[in-house]
Each structure stands twice: as C-alpha cells, then as structure tokens.
Amino acid sequence: GAVVSQHPSWVICKSGTSVKIECRSLDFQATTMFWYRQFPKQSLMLMATSNEGSKATYEQGVEKDKFLINHASLTLSTLTVTSAHPEDSSFYICSARALLRGTRYEQYFGPGTRLTVT
Amino acid sequence: GENVEQHPSTLSVQEGDSAVIKCTYSDSASNYFPWYKQELGKGPQLIIDIRSNVGEKKDQRIAVTLNKTAKHFSLHITETQPEDSAVYFCAARLQGAQKLVFGQGTRLTINP
Secondary structure: OOOEEEEOOEEEEOOOOOEEEEEEEOOOOOOEEEEEEEOOOOOEEEEEEEEOOOOOEEOOOOOOOOEEEEEEEOOEEEEEEOOOOHHHOEEEEEEEEEEEEOOEEEEEEOOOEEEEEO | OOOEEEEOOEEEEEOOOOEEEEEEEOOOOEEEEEEEEEOOOOOOEEEEEEEOOOOEEEEOOEEEEEEOOOOEEEEEEOOOOHHHOEEEEEEEEEOOOOOOEEOOOEEEEEEO
C-alpha cells in the first residue's frame, strides 16, 4: 500500500497561537489530499479537499480563514489552525488519494495528529 | 448527496468466531466501497475495498460483499483474533467524485 505520514503526531499549544500540521505522501504522488477531524468515538468529518496547485475546497461549516490548507507540491499538504482555541482540540487526520493500479484510485490515511489547546 | 448507515455500532464476539458489519448507502451512483480499520490513537487503515462491478472480494480472513440492488455491502471477518479488535468504518464514493462518505463506525471487540 501507500504510506502517508503526518507531523507532528501530537502537539499542545496555548490559546491564541497557530499550529501547522504537515502531511506527506512518502512513496507516491498525491494530486488530491483530504483533511479530516475526528472527535472521540465519532466518525471522520471531512474538513476540506485540496488539489495540488489550487485552492482547497472546504466543507460546509468549516471556516477557511481558521483552517488554512496549502497543497504546495504533489507530496506535501499542510493544515494551519490559526488563533487556536480549546474547542479546536481534536484528532486531525490527513489522507491522500493514490493512483496505484492503473485508473483505480484508493485513499490512504496518515497516522493523525492530536491537537490540544490549553 | 450520498449517505452511509453502518450497523451495529458495537459488536462483541468470541475469539475464533465470525464477525459481520453491514452498511447501506443511499445513492445508486456510488461505485467504490472501501473498509477501514482504526486502532486507538491511529489513523484509519485500508483493509479491503470493492467496486460496483463485482459482488464479492476476499483477502485471507476478510471478505466484502456488495448487493447493488439493495444498496448494501458487508464486511465479514472469519476466525477472529484479538488483534482484530478495533473500530471499523465503511465508506462509499460516488462515481466521478473525489471524497468518501463514511459510516458511523463499528467498535469490534474480540473476547479471548
């Protein structure tokens, strides 16, 4: 399968500061990456879809000015949580779309980043 | 848009027994159905997927079946082992779309 990494795996920050999370596809090129948020014991909530070289498409209800997404290359996407508040504390997971078998797209997830805002 | 319902929300089985998790989807235009396993504190891991042109797919102890007419698909795990304990998510994707729509998840516990 394809490998997706995230950094950092966990981060604690103070309220009002910004935090950047990196997502990398290690052994494939990802034209499309996704960012999810997951609360305890809940399903994955899609925040945005980013295509390399273009602006991210945000899901309804997700503040684009608060959750800045940049997909600068085919192997790197970043999520920046700006002016973080305690309610932003969550598990953030990125995912990359991989074309591994001809025209068959599959989606692989990173290990997630636990964000705690104090 | 697409909606995916997953049942049961929790499932407990004895080690060695089989486990079945079921999902239904609403949009007949969906053509890709992956299953993910998520262990505590980790990201989801793709364990098996099926496309609408087949009715069943098997990989060792794991199998997925798809009934397009009824718009439901199921994950079957045979000879369950303690390491199968995790949360399992089904998902569906509309033909031509990029994003997956996830079910609510099933917490599977294998009792030794």
